[in-house]
Amino acid sequence: MIKPYKDKESSKKEQIRSMFNKIAPHYDLLNHLLSFGIDKIWRKNVVKQLKGLTAPIILDVATGTGDLAIELTKIDPVAVYGVDLSEKMLNVARKKIEKKRLHMTIQLKQGDSEALPFDDRFFDAATVAFGVRNFENLQKGLKEIHRVLKPDGKLVVLEFSRPKVFPFKQLFYFYMRRILPWWGGMISKDKEAYKYLPESAMQFPEGEDFKKELEKAGFEWQKGIKQTFGIATIYVATKM
Numbered sequence: 730m731i732k733p734y735k736d737k738e739s740s741k742k743e744q745i746r747s748m749f750n751k752i753a754p755h756y757d758l759l760n761h762l763l764s765f766g767i768d769k770i771w772r773k774n775v776v777k778q779l780k781g782l783t784a785p786i787i788l789d790v791a792t793g794t795g796d797l798a799i800e801l802t803k804i805d806p807v808a809v810y811g812v813d814l815s816e817k818m819l820n821v822a823r824k825k826i827e828k829k830r831l832h833m834t835i836q837l838k839q840g841d842s843e844a845l846p847f848d849d850r851f852f853d854a855a856t857v858a859f860g861v862r863n864f865e866n867l868q869k870g871l872k873e874i875h876r877v878l879k880p881d882g883k884l885v886v887l888e889f890s891r892p893k894v895f896p897f898k899q900l901f902y903f904y905m906r907r908i909l910p911w912w913g914g915m916i917s918k919d920k921e922a923y924k925y926l927p928e929s930a931m932q933f934p935e936g937e938d939f940k941k942e943l944e945k946a947g948f949e950w951q952k953g954i955k956q957t958f959g960i961a962t963i964y965v966a967t968k969m
Contacts, residue, residue, distance in 0.1 A: 749815035791860025795822030871946035
């Protein structure tokens with residue numbers, strides 16, 4: 730199990746909370762800067778997978794600073810519930826939501842993806858953007874999402890994957906191993922955080938392996954959609 734701070738004995742969950750609390754003030758800047766803004770397109774593509782739902786109630790797990798939750802309001806949901814471990818990330822999200830006057834639609838809760846504070850079969854859809862690799866127990870987190878979804882509810886996950894084609898594969902590995910840790914660490918003042926983020930992306934069970942994890946948790950696989958030469962993948966599944 731990869732943890733942000735390898736010299737500490739605390740659990741991955743505790744370290745993830747601490748890490749995001751530390752980098753929250755710089756997170757949005759670095760997220761858009763280090764992805765060259767492409768992450769905004771990826772989030773829009775996540776929302777496209779939920780178009781056609783009528784007045785849905787949506788759960789956004791690991792909502793962070795709320796970018797995907799805000800994007801989800803464009804399909805006119807009844808409500809979007811954003812859950813995250815980090816209170817400081819949620820504080821950033823609250824400011825953005827208030828500024829956009831979306832506080833009547835988006836509800837934020839500090840909470841654990843492996844013990845979601847919602848009733849069974851409550852949501853029509855759920856999303857996770859760049860969050861499942863931070864779950865301490867991937868299966869437990871996926872099963873919790875399955876629990877709170879209605880029958881036939883849709884899950885859409887956006888996560889990093891590893892390009893397979895030259896030269897994008899080589900460029901991706903160089904960027905993730907050399908550029909991102911240095912640049913992110915310099916701006917955020919937390920070098921370990923920006924070593925962990927690419928390391929966790931490199932070891933995430935992508936593609937067919939993640940499909941198996943979804944099916945093991947009780948989901949029915951629909952499709953995987955590669956983004957930007959395979960740098961990221963959108964996974965779509967439904968509750969059986």
